[in-house]
Amino acid sequence: MDKFIFLVLLMPIMLVSLLFAKYIFYSRIFQKLKQPAFFSMAVLLFVTHQYFIVSFAINNVGFVCYQYALAIAAYFINKKYGILLMILSAFTVNIYLAANNSTSFWRLVLAVATSLGILLFISIVKKVASRHILAGYYFANFAVNTFIPWLFGTLYPERFYSFTNMLFVALGSCVINVFVGSYTRSVEAEKRKLARIEKREAHDKLTGLYNYNSYSRFIEKLKFEPQQDWLAVMIDVDYFKHVNDTYGHLDGNEALKFFAHGLRDFIEQNITAENRLFRFGGEEFCLLIKDYPSEECLEKLDRFQEILHERPFITEKGHKLIISYSAGMASAKESEQDVLLMIRNADAALYIAKKSGRGRVICPDCHF
Template sequence: MGVEWHKLIGDEAQFSIEHRLLNIVLIFGFIIAVWSGVTNYLLDLDSVLVLTCIISGVIMAGLYYLSFVRKKYAVSVFLLISAVFIITPVSWILNGGVSGSIPFYIILFSSVAATVFSGFKRIVVIAYFVIISSVLLFLEYKYPFIIVGYSSNVERYIDIFIGLATILIANTVVFVIILKHYNKEHERAKKYLAQSQEAQESLLYFSYHDALTGLYNRTYFEKEVTDFGHQRESGIGVFAIDIDRLKFINDTLGHEQGDATLVYAAKVLRASFDENSTIARIGGDEFAIIVRGVTRNGMEAMYKRIHDNLQTENKKSVEIAIPLAMSIGYAYSIGIDKSKRDLLREADNKMYREKLYRKAGTEGSIIQTVKNMLSARDYDTGVHGNRLQNLIASFAIAAGIPGSAIADIQLFAEFHDVGEIGIPDRILHKPGPLAQEERAQIQRHCEIGYRIAQASSDLLPIADWILKHHEWWNGEGYPLGIKGETIPLECRIVAIADAYDAMVSDRPYRKGISHEAASEELKRCAGTQFDPALVRIFATIKGCNLD
């Protein structure tokens, strides 16, 4: 296993590049000091020189500990400079002066210093090496006797060779590592710049786009309005579009379904306009489109295209529970005969007039919309509701419901499962057993139906019954877990009639059971799921003996 040098140098997250370079210098300083001490000893040079090398190695090891372990960068740098300032002249004198290996080490030290330090510190350190080298050369020239020489030329040349080879190798290794780390820093900087540019582009994108639909937002639309207000174009049009019943969808089916409706609306609008049109979501349920270079007939064709795409997509949609409906208005201008605000106001006014008309008609009625949805989604649900209304009438009267209230309980019988429009088909019509999460979603239909009923003046009187129609006599029902006579009488009546009709009617996945078998099942569940007194009344009107 090789030495993992990067661990000796320091982690990038904890050490700056300058600090890691210092660690590199200290490691190689220690290696060179030990190597020089060994070679000087083998060459039988002055023992003081060998001791100096050993002391240098100890100093480098201590500084490395201070730098790497204690993370004292500034202190380590100061002590390193001080040590080099002392060791250099001593080694020069004890190791043959200019004729020895020390000049090579000075070249290495000055190169490393130029790399590690910057600014004024670099100038000071390099100036020191220039000055100290000049002074030592002068002293050696004037007083050559102060230099400790070699015992022979062989020793001298061996020392010079070892020093030169050591410096060449050390210089190469140090600078390769330094360049490697600089390259890594450079790549990291490039990556950071790329990420920064991506972040800026993302920020710019979301400053002009709606995060949910991906269309332009109001900020961009207002900018476009201002821009085209200063241009003279042959023909320009503006569409104002509002999503119908979005508040109703949010309040009853939840904001997740409301968001799905908005995304679906954006899909329809993209399919209705070309790429030169500016499509923007400018409010919660409001969209606006700017169309350039268009004729009045072209605007009418686009209006029709939106409605055609809407009908086509609604027929095949599985993404939204309630069919998408839009109120649409548009305004058209040639040149600048109308101001931009007038054009927008005209489109808005037309859109609101269409919305008011749609609300006044049957298409705008929530109860009519829900009836259409129940029938379109599951034919048997509508037929079951009709059968249940007929079954309820005589049962309700026998149970003590006054004749004046029969219409309400029949309405309840028809719409008691209205909340199922908020349950995905894959769960609602799953042929096999339901998973726990799927069962929990099914049980939500009571609360969804309650919110739908509260949003409709037609269904508001039966909203509480819709919420509680799956409560059990023994308190083990849902969603509230109430029991006994705290469950509304109407809910207890419909629960029995609903269960009976579900058992005797044929379904796509099974045949209905006999009247007698269904009556026996009601008897078995009396006192747990159903009100036992009402079960006996129901048996009486159906001609059964449950005793």
């Protein structure tokens, strides 16, 4: 009964605690260190944990078990460190046994060879289960924890490993998998929740486009990037106040969504270059396109203008409303690679488009 409690409950729960402790140390503490210090602290933490696992197991059940549990988890998270920890596992076990006069050089060689075999095994499992990585970890953890103590028992006949012990370790491995799975699912759920919150904060509620806060962050990022050829297009829906005054704000909002979604879909289908579309405010939008010919951009925008004329917006009461827009375009190349100046130039060009009759795209710096 004592072995059952130890192998099925105490050791698995302790191992899960060590796994979570390692994760916290790696992700929140060691990552702040420089590479040599990170490497040294990671190895020291692992050896400390591993030595404790070996000592705890031998002193309570007389044989080594779960000695690869930490290394397997590390391998599925980060292959490079997993390989290192797998080799260290064999050395740590033998360091403890050497301190107790229970090992030899050849046993160490066989232990390292065993670690390499385990590495090959879990690499195959990880590759096969690439689309279901957690299931791959479950299987590798279960198989290695259950059968390696049996192999250990053949190397160390004095450390007897019975079938009952194997069954207990198999159950304990399942307990580890349950805890790790529960934690992983809770972390993934938290990530999805944060992603939804970030998406809400980054997108305009009415149109679903990136909002002005996203625009500000993106422009700030561009200011510190190497010189790149961006195009900025400032877009304004023509006579939108008249739409609201004539049909009401509810229809006005629907018309704005109609325009925004149409523009977004048109850009996705016709402009393959990297781009961002923002609702700048009210009925004004900002389109940023990277490494794209200005003349081609102008042609695409004129084509979207034609599509809007061909497909009018229908109000709640069935009125047909033809939406048009004015736009101003400027490039970073013609704006001294200053993104803020590029935006101001595009805004100035938009002002010219509105003053010269609306329903057109103006690009003063375009040469074609």
